[in-house]
Amino acid sequence: MKKMLVIVTVLTLVGLLSIGPVVAQDRPNLSIVWFAWPPCDLLSSLVADYPDANVTVSCVPIGEWRNQIFADFAAQGGADLPILDSQFMGEAVAGSHLVDLTEFLQTELPFDDYNQTALSYYAEVPQGSGTYYSVPVITDTRMLVYRRDLFENPDVMAAYQAATGQELRVPQTWTELLQIAQFFKGSEYIENGFATHWINDGDLVQTAWNHILWSWGGELWDSATYQVEGVLNNEVGVQAVEFAQQIFQTAPDGAAAFGFTEVVSTVCNGSTAMIEIWYGFGAAFTSAETCEQSPNLGFAVVPGEVEHFISLGGQGISISAYSPNQEAAFAFVSWLQSDETQIAWVQGGGFPGRNSILASEEFLNAAPYNPTFAEAFQYVKDFWNIPEYAALLAIQGEYLNLAISGQMDAQEALDLIAEEQQAVLDEAYPDGPPAP
């Protein structure tokens, strides 16, 4: 009897131990790393419905996002599915950290349905090569959030007409936006005119200013020759910085240190008439519980000037070359990009990369700012995605922040940026740009 009991116990234990691995094999573990913002929370809730793997999403602070991904790459481990900014792609591909997704994109996913601009910026390295390393997980660009109640207030409209001789409307050009912002600054209606993130941290001041430069007809560099000097620091560039200096004057005190949180707060607390921020932050404006002015807000496309460009945001999802679950990762990306999941994604507040989903009723009705998104996305433009991106970004951020906040002359700032960035590029590419 005793012997029997031992045999039964041993068999039970063996049975229990063997069940564990079977279950784990059925549902492999997958991990995603992104930065902490509303779409990351949305993705976390969305993946709970994925039936074929246990998917965990890490939403790390934005300042640590890139560092964590690349530190993981250096350790040849980390998340199976890192979500990288378009600017990180060149560096990641140079280090052979990502799986080539070209064939997968062309055979398993509706390649032609993707917004080709987004696909090229997020995934194609080098650009124009036809080799893709990510699939758009969220497309994003910048939106104008304005106090609709002020813009539609007859008294305000009359006062604006009297002051400027023009009709108060949602600005169609940057010059018009400046005029409106100057009218509101210190007025009896509201404290400040316009705010965005001018802080020298990450790519914040750069993405806020770049599209002003592009809309004025300027360029950051010549991507064919890797030339910065003479391209950036010319008359157009100076005009774009001087314009930013003027618009900065209409912002709240301390706006040179404004990051995302401060920009959202300043319109939600009713102290600023207009702000500009990524669509990805849209969810922050839709609830009166978290945003006092929510019922009074309107959403519009960021204007242009001589030309019309808006900074590109958004990211693609990649598969790590070090992932032990690459097969499961491919299956997950297929599921994430399926029509059903994409509809659930947009209904939750996400922005799709596929044209058919962008045009769908589900997307257009999901949020009050979504109808403007499709229009805004026509104007997107991105900047360097070469491995030297971080060094170029740091140089631009330092002087741009000083110049826009009025602590450095515009020409001097652009000359310094051009000189230092050129030195970085010349050192990295002594024989000229790499062959495409």
Place this chain on the structure above:
Amino acid sequence: MTNLSSAPRTQTPRMRPRFGWFSDRWIAVSFLTPTMLLLLFMTVFPLIWSLYLSFTEWSVARNTREAPVWVGTQNYVDLLTNERTWERFVVTGQFVVPAVVIELVLGFAVAMLLNRKFAGRGALMTGLLIPMMLSPVVVALFWRFMMQGDGVLNYYIEAVLGVPPVQWLTGRSVALWSLVLVDVWMWTPFMMLISLAGLSAVPKYLYEAAAVYRASAWFRFRHITLPMVTPLLLIAIIFRMMDAYKLFDQAFVLFGLGGGPGRSAQTAALYIYQVAFDQFNTGEGSALGYIMLVVIIALANIFIRVLNQAKTGQ
């Protein structure tokens, strides 16, 4: 009667102790080995490896699958001839000197005030020590909120003093002083504590003798208090200076990696982090780390010499 004392003693065989092999030396080795291995693995190996990397051109992010390329002293030459590197060390010095001096003066002054018995002294001291006990990140976050353009500091500056708001975090000439202010708030209690320990160790009879000779308060301070406390103060200065020189967390929270307006508050530690972990220039970052190490060791040595001289003079 048997004479017990003269009776031959039975030679009891010497018992072999059960744990005879467990000698003092063995115990010492067994206790030390795990720690030594851990130290070798966590400290010595990274030190040697990073020293090697500092002589190579290599990026942990871009060249993971390639061997580091030996470039000799090129990284050091590049860094030491680069204006930016010196700027960062100058900025760090511009932060360290006023911060440590103000902390020393304030801390010593408060210690002088507290170096007597009065009701509530314990509670007061506990209260004064709180800033030092907080996490630097939490402290920096509090100050960041208070120093914002429309923060509470500017509210009082405008409302009470009637002067224009200060651009604590965004003014190029102010940012570094904001960092000094936060550091002073946090670390003055440390100076106070060390000073108080020094003050309470001064023998009372010296003061009594001085009183007999009707020495003035200034004389007592200049010729009794200060010489007796100086060695301890120098130790406190060494600690604070070394700590302040590698300051990272508060500057990072207040200004981000960019170091605020025009990198005016980018300390050497922030710069190393930017080169090594933002730009992922691992070889250059390692070299920069060693340059900073040499600077700190040199400064510490200077202070230790001064300390020894002070002791000898005593």
